[in-house]
Amino acid sequence: MTIPESIKQFITWIQGFDHRLLRNEDDVKQKLIFPMLHYLCYPEKCHREYPLKTSKSGKYGKNPEMAQIYYTTDDIDEQNTDTSIIFVVTIEPQKTKLNDAIEQAKFYSNHFKTLFFIVSNGYEIKVFKRLHYHREESLFEINIDALRNNDIASEFYNQLNFHLVKNIDKNTATNFIYTKYNLIEKFIRRYPDLQDVLEKSDFEPSITQEGYRLVVVKPKVAIACNLPKAFGEGNCEIEFSSIILRGLKIYLNHQDILGQLMTGLHSQADWGCRRFFKRLDKNNFEVYLGQTTLILSELEAVDLCLCIDGVCQEYKNLIIEFENALETWNFELVKFSETRGFILFSVRQELWDLMQQFANEFDYTKGKSEWHLFHRKDISIRVSRGIRDHTFLLPRIDRDLYLLPNNQINIIYELNDVNLQSIEISKFTLWQQDIGVRGTWTARYTKQWLLEKYIPKVINYYSGKSQLSEAELLAKITNYTSDRVFIKEIEHIRDLAPYLRDIQSWLHIDVENIVASLLKPYYQAYTNLVRNTDSSIIGIDYIIGNLRKVEWKNTQEGNPSNSTDWTNLTFKHAMDCLDEQVARINNCEYEISLKADLITRTFIWIIENGKISFSQAQLNAAKQALLPLWEQSRFEMRHVYPNR
Missing domain, CATH: 3.30.310 (TATA-Binding Protein)
Structure with a gap:
């Protein structure tokens, strides 16, 4: 078979290369890496150098190491993590142990999101494929002498040449891993005996706590968490027992825990209340934990949710406890x-x-x-x-x-x-x-x-x-003081409005759905509170408009309420619609945030503009239903969303 001219040129160059002439790290870069990638057809303008931050403070050293990165494009404005393809680390020829350099390359390859990373001391060459934060795959672990072989050199060229690599879709690479894992999962399910063997390697469920160290373990997932002391910062480490993910450890810092894990507690993975879950199909989820993306089975997703609930509830309770004890909420x-x-x-x-x-x-x-x-x-x-x-x-x-x-x-x-x-x-x-x-x-x-x-x-x-x-x-x-009356001390109905506005602002944040158990008593109590409002209330068009949008969202979901003629409506029709929403949410596990926002806007308008007859029992029920919902919004607006 005829060898293409470009491969011939690569083979000719590598067979004439003498690694014994290399004296230092710069020689490895200038005399091996740059020519090698040139013969692999990488344009010079697609290459860039960056100084690497080497100190714990994230600052550059006096003589920082330089990252060698190749992109699919020569347009500097478009050279970013979407177009990065190869990260290169070179070390001195005298160093024969490449482990530290491999770890460094792995770290920065994840940071720059390249498809491949290469480590070389001028004689040994190690090439790894990095597929969307999953564990890297070793493609080549060879030396210069082995690379001089025509077949090996041809394979090296065919897997790493620029024309091939630049057309690899990073999303396709992710789908490849997902497909592979899905096939393994199906294979395991087909053979019950094999599944029994694998289940014996599951973790032993337990919950242990010593001081500020909390460990929550389920069969598929274990989370060890260092809880926050006062207003200090905690962290956690997540492990999995499955054969596919065994050995993987994901470290999350304080900002990751608050910004990613804390919302949607005590909800199921497929409800859309946890922002780090994405359903792929009936049995699998894509999960984003810190800087790591995983494909988890339904069982793994369930155990991950349970572990997160156990850890984050305690994490949240401690933060709230510290704020309560130091009386800081109003500042x-x-x-x-x-x-x-x-x-x-x-x-x-x-x-x-x-x-x-x-x-x-x-x-x-x-x-x-x-x-x-x-x-x-x-x-x-x-x-x-x-x-x-x-x-x-x-x-x-x-x-x-x-x-x-x-x-x-x-x-x-x-x-x-x-x-x-x-x-x-x-x-x-x-x-x-x-x-x-x-x-x-x-x-x-x-x-x-x-x-x-x-x-x-x-x-x-x-x-x-x-x-x-x-x-x-x-x-x-x-x-800086708040003139609002504390919820438990409210006697006048309009004093509820500032708290409802806080909740309405919280509902604007980017979580798609909210656990319905938080909203069920709220919908019921406030519908009862405003039930006896004078029908001459101004802004009936605004009230009906909000409720009409809620009804429209129900129809879009294939779950319409009773068919309603939205012309010439009165406040009685508005109350009928609110009663329908109360009945609907009592049969729901979660609520779309937009609906809760629209209903809250309606409550605020009626309370601020209506003449309402209500009993003490109705006001007390409204305060009781408001308090946990408002405290949830207060916590997340203060501690969760600033960390995103």
């Missing part, structure tokens, strides 16, 4: 310059300067009076008795955000590691005993103490020295 959470805290209020810069000056003068090492309880470090103020730390205060100094309009500075209740040092792994609940006036101050108490005691004391102490009067200093305190 804005901010993160800047590796600092976390809550904005209490803002003051003039002149007042903050006096507060710092007072803290410096009344350092706890300088006296024994009741006010000698401070210690300054840089610009922060530590309120302490020397042994017992009460609170840490910090101005917001994030570049342009340091000074607010009108020369104002935000005072931050800082979550300082020193302040949380009583949290010990061996004593899981010890931190709770330290919260209080004599221990760690809550955000609410800190704010109260600053406004009622500390600031008046500072102003009085420097009254003769400051250029500003007491009235001028106090007039510029911006107090």
Whole structure:
């Protein structure tokens, strides 16, 4: 058979190559890799170099290593992760162990999403196929002497030449793996005896917790989680027992857990409430965990959901518990310059300067009076008795955000590691005993103490020295407080509206569906609450319009309510429609977010614009149904969605 001219040229070049001339890593790159890829027909303009971040902080070293990447296009604007095809790592010829370089290439190949990665020391050449985050497949592990063989060189060329590789569809590659795994799954099901053997390798289900270490195990999946301490960050590791995924470990950090796993708890994989699941067919799901994409069987998906529910519910409970204990919910959470805290209020810069000056003068090492309880470090103020730390205060100094309009500075209740040092792994609940006036101050108490005691004391102490009067200093305190009534204390129906608006804003976020159990009591209670509304309410067109969209969505799903003539409708028809939605959701496992949004808009309009006759029992039921739904929206808007 005639060998194509391009392969002949590749063979001629490799047979004339002398690896003994290579002296350093740059020689490997310049004299082996670049010519090899040239003879494999890769255009020079399709090649780019990038410095690799080598430090833990993500910064470049003094002489950073360079990533060699080849793309399908020579257009720089289009050279991205969609068009990347080969990542290359070269090492010095003297190094015979390539394991570290392979791990590095694997990591960066995943980052740049190339199809292949190549590692070479100038004599040995290792080529791996990377298929959409699944474990890599070794294509070639050869040396230069072996590559001189005509057949091996031809195979090498036929699998790696530019004209072939550039036309590989990354999605097709993923489908290939999915098809292969699906065939294996079907094969196992055809032979019950083999399935019995494989099931013996399943994990032993268990739930164990020691301090902040929680391990949840189901037959197909195991998750070991380091739970968050106070407002610290946790992480987890996921493993699978199946023969296909055995040995794979997926590490997720705090942001991954909150941003990916936390929504849709206690829902099934096919309900569309968990954003990291995608159904492929009746028996298989595509799952996105951190930077890894997997194909899971239905059984594996079920066990993964159960494990996530166990871990994330406890993870969520701890965060909520910390916020409740430190009374921080009513303050804005901010993160800047590796600092976390809550904005209490803002003051003039002149007042903050006096507060710092007072803290410096009344350092706890300088006296024994009741006010000698401070210690300054840089610009922060530590309120302490020397042994017992009460609170840490910090101005917001994030570049342009340091000074607010009108020369104002935000005072931050800082979550300082020193302040949380009583949290010990061996004593899981010890931190709770330290919260209080004599221990760690809550955000609410800190704010109260600053406004009622500390600031008046500072102003009085420097009254003769400051250029500003007491009235001028106090007039510029911006107090960030909510004027809404707490849900349990609501007596007037319109006080419910701000909370409903919070829920309506939450429903705009990108989760397609919501677990119906959250909404069933809510729909029922608010339909009953607005039932006796004066029929002369304004905006009946708006109400009917929203409910008509809900009805249209039901029809699109093939689940229409009673056929409705949408012309000349009254408020009675609106109530009939709301009653239909209550009946419908009681038979649903999940609800489309858009429907819940439209129904919530309807409730808000009626409450704000209608004259409603209601009983105390109806109002109490409405408050009771609202609280868990609003707390869910508050948690996710604060902790989940900022991490996406």
